[in-house]
Amino acid sequence: MTTQPVVTPTPTQVGKPIFDARNLVVTYASKHGPVTALDDVSLSVHPGQAIGLIGESGSGKTTLARSLLGLITPNSGRVLYRGRDVYAMSQTARFRTLSRDASIVFQDPRSSLNPRLTIGSVIADPMRVLGTCPRREIKERVQALLDSVGLSVSIASRPVRALSGGQLQRVAIARALAVEPSVIVADEPTSALDMSIQGEVLNLLQRLRREHDLALIIVSHDMRVIRFMTDITVVMNHGKIVERNSTDDIYEHPREDYTRSLMSATPRLELNDD
16 A cells, blocks of 8 residues: 555644544455455544545545544554544443534435434424433524525424425434534435536535534545545545545646546536635
8 A cells, every 4th residue: 555645634623523433444344254344544634624535436524534433443543533442332322422513414304314203303303312402492593593504494393204305415414413413424315316406405504514513524435525624534445544634635636546546437516615
């Protein structure tokens, strides 16, 4: 693996990281033997920072993101959350600790949101379960979240199955914001959406990041999405980090052939920083 240049910290990187993953190794069993999903991977996420994890399917980017959130237990290595070892916690403590500060937006909103619930219930559930909002204030909070993601408050009573994919992804983002996290992980947040809707969702995430001073981890195979959304890009291939630098530097001067192939393989998105 090519030795990567040291990335000069941006102002948002100064201070202690929220997540600090060190030398992670994750392997899965398969009928052909063990498969290494992460191979000695380290990554820090600082307050307010936007990091892009990019690579083809099977590169390890989603495994890395989920390992940070306590969803996949590594075979070796450590994940520190604000200095605490995530995998030294009990499962209950891990869930309650990380769920209050880190949220995830999944790739397909139709599969990640319960179709039997109303939109209001979907957004309210994290607040009820984690006790982050007084019950008498939850309805008002749900309405404010719907408004913040550009949806009418009137849809709170509608079932999940009644909404379009683009609307549901906005609902998923509102749900992720419900507990007022400091980190949001967006795992391929536009890949299940029509091209006409993708730019709208990315612009929304970018605006919410600024308004809430969020750290953002974007998992994607699309280099143009990563360029628009992030400060730092981490390129992964076969479970390893093959290139890591500021997003502008990687986009303008990629060092690896693999990075250049990712850039040339993605369609153009019309995005604007509104």
